Amino acid sequence: MVSANQADRVALRREEILEEATRLFAAEGYARAKVDDVAARLRIAKGTVYRYFPTKEQLFLAAADRAMEGLQNAILSVTDPIDDPFEKLKTGVKAYLSFFDANLHLIEIFVHERAEFRDRKKPSFLTYSDKNITKFETLLAEMKKAGLVRDIDEKLAAETVANTLYGTVHMHFLRGSRKRLSRLAPQMIDIIFRGILTPAGTRANKASAARKAERK
Amino acid sequence: MVSANQADRVALRREEILEEATRLFAAEGYARAKVDDVAARLRIAKGTVYRYFPTKEQLFLAAADRAMEGLQNAILSVTDPIDDPFEKLKTGVKAYLSFFDANLHLIEIFVHERAEFRDRKKPSFLTYSDKNITKFETLLAEMKKAGLVRDIDEKLAAETVANTLYGTVHMHFLRGSRKRLSRLAPQMIDIIFRGILTPAGTRANKASAARKAERK
Amino acid sequence: MVSANQADRVALRREEILEEATRLFAAEGYARAKVDDVAARLRIAKGTVYRYFPTKEQLFLAAADRAMEGLQNAILSVTDPIDDPFEKLKTGVKAYLSFFDANLHLIEIFVHERAEFRDRKKPSFLTYSDKNITKFETLLAEMKKAGLVRDIDEKLAAETVANTLYGTVHMHFLRGSRKRLSRLAPQMIDIIFRGILTPAGTRANKASAARKAERK
Amino acid sequence: MVSANQADRVALRREEILEEATRLFAAEGYARAKVDDVAARLRIAKGTVYRYFPTKEQLFLAAADRAMEGLQNAILSVTDPIDDPFEKLKTGVKAYLSFFDANLHLIEIFVHERAEFRDRKKPSFLTYSDKNITKFETLLAEMKKAGLVRDIDEKLAAETVANTLYGTVHMHFLRGSRKRLSRLAPQMIDIIFRGILTPAGTRANKASAARKAERK
DNA sequence: CATGAATGAGTATTCATTCAT
DNA sequence: TATGAATGAATACTCATTCAT
Numbered sequence: 001m002v003s004a005n006q007a008d009r010v011a012l013r014r015e016e017i018l019e020e021a022t023r024l025f026a027a028e029g030y031a032r033a034k035v036d037d038v039a040a041r042l043r044i045a046k047g048t049v050y051r052y053f054p055t056k057e058q059l060f061l062a063a064a065d066r067a068m069e070g071l072q073n074a075i076l077s078v079t080d081p082i083d084d085p086f087e088k089l090k091t092g093v094k095a096y097l098s099f100f101d102a103n104l105h106l107i108e109i110f111v112h113e114r115a116e117f118r119d120r121k122k123p124s125f126l127t128y129s130d131k132n133i134t135k136f137e138t139l140l141a142e143m144k145k146a147g148l149v150r151d152i153d154e155k156l157a158a159e160t161v162a163n164t165l166y167g168t169v170h171m172h173f174l175r176g177s178r179k180r181l182s183r184l185a186p187q188m189i190d191i192i193f194r195g196i197l198t199p200a201g202t203r204a205n206k207a208s209a210a211r212k213a214e215r216k
Numbered sequence: 217m218v219s220a221n222q223a224d225r226v227a228l229r230r231e232e233i234l235e236e237a238t239r240l241f242a243a244e245g246y247a248r249a250k251v252d253d254v255a256a257r258l259r260i261a262k263g264t265v266y267r268y269f270p271t272k273e274q275l276f277l278a279a280a281d282r283a284m285e286g287l288q289n290a291i292l293s294v295t296d297p298i299d300d301p302f303e304k305l306k307t308g309v310k311a312y313l314s315f316f317d318a319n320l321h322l323i324e325i326f327v328h329e330r331a332e333f334r335d336r337k338k339p340s341f342l343t344y345s346d347k348n349i350t351k352f353e354t355l356l357a358e359m360k361k362a363g364l365v366r367d368i369d370e371k372l373a374a375e376t377v378a379n380t381l382y383g384t385v386h387m388h389f390l391r392g393s394r395k396r397l398s399r400l401a402p403q404m405i406d407i408i409f410r411g412i413l414t415p416a417g418t419r420a421n422k423a424s425a426a427r428k429a430e431r432k
Numbered sequence: 433m434v435s436a437n438q439a440d441r442v443a444l445r446r447e448e449i450l451e452e453a454t455r456l457f458a459a460e461g462y463a464r465a466k467v468d469d470v471a472a473r474l475r476i477a478k479g480t481v482y483r484y485f486p487t488k489e490q491l492f493l494a495a496a497d498r499a500m501e502g503l504q505n506a507i508l509s510v511t512d513p514i515d516d517p518f519e520k521l522k523t524g525v526k527a528y529l530s531f532f533d534a535n536l537h538l539i540e541i542f543v544h545e546r547a548e549f550r551d552r553k554k555p556s557f558l559t560y561s562d563k564n565i566t567k568f569e570t571l572l573a574e575m576k577k578a579g580l581v582r583d584i585d586e587k588l589a590a591e592t593v594a595n596t597l598y599g600t601v602h603m604h605f606l607r608g609s610r611k612r613l614s615r616l617a618p619q620m621i622d623i624i625f626r627g628i629l630t631p632a633g634t635r636a637n638k639a640s641a642a643r644k645a646e647r648k
Numbered sequence: 649m650v651s652a653n654q655a656d657r658v659a660l661r662r663e664e665i666l667e668e669a670t671r672l673f674a675a676e677g678y679a680r681a682k683v684d685d686v687a688a689r690l691r692i693a694k695g696t697v698y699r700y701f702p703t704k705e706q707l708f709l710a711a712a713d714r715a716m717e718g719l720q721n722a723i724l725s726v727t728d729p730i731d732d733p734f735e736k737l738k739t740g741v742k743a744y745l746s747f748f749d750a751n752l753h754l755i756e757i758f759v760h761e762r763a764e765f766r767d768r769k770k771p772s773f774l775t776y777s778d779k780n781i782t783k784f785e786t787l788l789a790e791m792k793k794a795g796l797v798r799d800i801d802e803k804l805a806a807e808t809v810a811n812t813l814y815g816t817v818h819m820h821f822l823r824g825s826r827k828r829l830s831r832l833a834p835q836m837i838d839i840i841f842r843g844i845l846t847p848a849g850t851r852a853n854k855a856s857a858a859r860k861a862e863r864k
Numbered sequence: 865c866a867t868g869a870a871t872g873a874g875t876a877t878t879c880a881t882t883c884a885t
Numbered sequence: 886t887a888t889g890a891a892t893g894a895a896t897a898c899t900c901a902t903t904c905a906t
Contacts, residue, residue: 031247045892127246167383261867463679477888518856580849599815625842633796640734693871
């Protein structure tokens with residue numbers, strides 16, 4: 001029991017540090033953020049931070065990984081249970097945008113991960129992103145087979161949609177806009193669907209939307 | 217005449233410094249790039265760099281502005297002479313992507329401008345970007361009036377397209393892909409047009425493409 | 433009985449710590465050796481080390497004292513039973529060299545004791561060394577009285593021999609030589625006892641000195 | 649001329665820094681000496697020290713090399729002109745001891761060079777030392793050929809004398825004695841040349857050795 | 865104008881020591 | 886007693902900026 005508590009405490013402290021570090025890195029950028037400040041804000045000693053993360057770099061990278069996991073969970077937890085491909089896609093887009101409505105500052109983390117650790121490793125952002133694109137690609141391939149999506153390269157299409165999402169969040173962030181990102185979801189989905197669906201797909205999409213409305 | 221030569225020389229040196237600084241900032245990022253190295257690579261003294269740009273920050277910001285001007289010119293110089301709205305749009309998209317095919321490293325500059333100077337000023341990137349979006353928005357409004365674009369919010373649509381472009385270039389960069397960005401133009405345009413055009417617009421687009429093919 | 437066992441255990445642990453500390457200090461030097469590592473190698477907690485030695489400095493000094501005691505014992509245990517002054521001396525020299533054949537790394541300890549704790553106290557090395565020199569001096573005085581040693585200052589002579597031994601071990605260590613130190617004993621003893629000159633050489637030396645005196 | 653002055657100034661400053669660093673390293677030891685203090689004592693900025701010596705380690709090593717050069721010069725400048733082998737040898741011994749009378753603190757440098765940079769390179773001390781021993785060895789070989797030195801291994805003999813010198817200086821330093829080292833020269837030379845025994849002592853020694861051999 | 869030597873504020877990291885459990 | 890998590894003082898090194906020549 002004691003060791004369980006110990007492990008819990010260790011995990012908890014690790015989490016606290018990561019959370020505060022994320023805040024700081026997001027607010028100040030990698031170079032300007034100081035390990036001292038992470039410790040100071042948590043009212044713990046500098047050395048304690050170093051017990052958990054041996055370098056500033058590893059602290060940052062861990063913070064970036066944690067942030068990406070959060071995004072990943074936010075999306076998968078709502079899309080995984082859904083079977084209807086139209087709804088799955090729309091829900092995914094909304095979840096992506098909503099996540100950044102709640103955590104817009106994390107965009108900084110991703111930007112800095114790339115900016116500061118260019119040569120060092122594939123950004124965790126990309127790792128996760130690629131997973132999602134692959135999933136989306138599979139979905140599109142199935143829809144194409146079912147005649148719901150017109151004859152386009154599903155890999156390129158999946159990437160284009162991902163790029164649009166990524167670009168939308170970035171630009172929104174760059175603008176420092178206060179509006180909610182998720183409000184952009186309907187129009188984005190509208191343009192995307194009009195752009196990729198067959199007439200049959202368009203009908204099926206309307207039917208799907210109708211079913212969903214009924215359920216509520 | 218002497219002073220004219222002087223002025224030329226000053227402008228030339230300013231340009232040299234900016235060019236080298238751009239290279240370095242793109243390659244190393246703002247924090248890691250050193251003013252010393254800019255000078256060293258140009259075989260001039262550090263103090264000389266400071267004669268032209270009083271701080272590292274201003275040097276960077278000037279480099280970022282210069283980069284954006286390049287992008288802006290690359291786009292406007294080819295789109296401005298075009299009247300046909302379809303062709304104008306397609307050409308703009310291609311020009312945007314082609315610019316980054318030739319200057320992908322500049323993405324780093326834009327990323328760092330945002331990453332390091334968050335609170336200080338509206339990124340020059342955004343300033344230029346907004347100008348283009350406004351132009352595009354006007355174009356869409358005219359097309360809507362002409363019944364070529366369906367009844368969507370042209371501001372949102374213009375932004376979405378800009379976001380897609382921005383996101384595409386970024387992701388391409390993050391991936392470190394060697395392929396040419398401009399090869400993505402046709403599919404992007406295809407999806408965008410299918411997404412925003414009315415049936416009449418689609419017909420007009422085909423006619424426009426045919427005319428262009430004939431000219432060649 | 434219990435307390436006796438306790439005391440034994442305490443003494444044992446103290447010894448273990450000292451042994452490991454000696455190894456580490458010898459291998460890394462005082463500044464680079466870490467108390468953490470002493471504990472880690474013994475698989476005990478750092479705090480335990482501090483129960484036995486309240487500071488790193490005291491740990492080091494205790495290690496140095498222990499090392500010197502080892503040298504002292506190694507010499508006295510073989511020389512004390514010997515009466516013949518020649519044999520006593522030769523045996524002592526051999527014992528000194530043999531000790532360092534088996535414990536050459538201890539030289540590091542002595543070096544560091546001096547290097548790091550210059551102002552703090554008379555090095556334990558010197559304390560022990562002086563004892564031996566005094567003994568040796570007494571021996572020489574007796575030999576002089578017996579007409580076995582010529583009319584030289586026995587204190588200086590004793591010191592010179594000690595210096596030679598000390599210097600020999602040090603230099604051997606500095607060289608990182610793998611050869612056995614004790615192999616040097618016979619020649620050292622030979623030179624000490626007889627010097628290096630032939631009778632002719634001795635005469636020539638006197639002549640040389642005379643010439644020089646004249647010149648002045 | 650300007651560049652000559654420049655070069656002079658650079659060399660001068662390098663020398664100043666090295667001198668002060670030597671003082672500090674000798675007084676505090678490598679680990680305790682602070683680069684900041686070197687700068688502070690010279691009333692220059694820390695960065696300036698780093699312009700001349702890129703790391704503390706290189707500063708120390710340069711100081712050690714410089715110290716050894718000083719010793720080397722002190723010896724060679726007086727022994728090189730001398731032809732008489734006896735005088736050459738005596739003069740060398742005296743020069744060695746006198747050098748440390750004037751620079752006893754340098755012993756610390758040599759001790760620390762060994763203590764701190766054990767694995768990194770052959771101590772400069774040893775490099776120089778070996779040169780001198782080789783010279784001395786050659787001298788002994790010639791004297792042997794001339795019948796002035798008896799039939800002993802001249803390499804071992806040269807090393808023994810070097811060890812004695814080294815040990816003498818070290819021990820003198822360890823003792824913190826205020827007396828002059830060079831006062832020890834005559835007796836050292838006397839013992840080296842003649843040994844310590846009387847003819848009777850030599851006979852007794854042989855008898856002792858014979859007795860011991862018998863016992864075995 | 866150009867130079868580059870000098871400056872010194874700023875920071876990541878280490879590790880001896882403490883002390884609550 | 887033993888533990889090892891937490892502490893925070895201490896320090897090497899960097900680099901933007903200045904300014905005498």
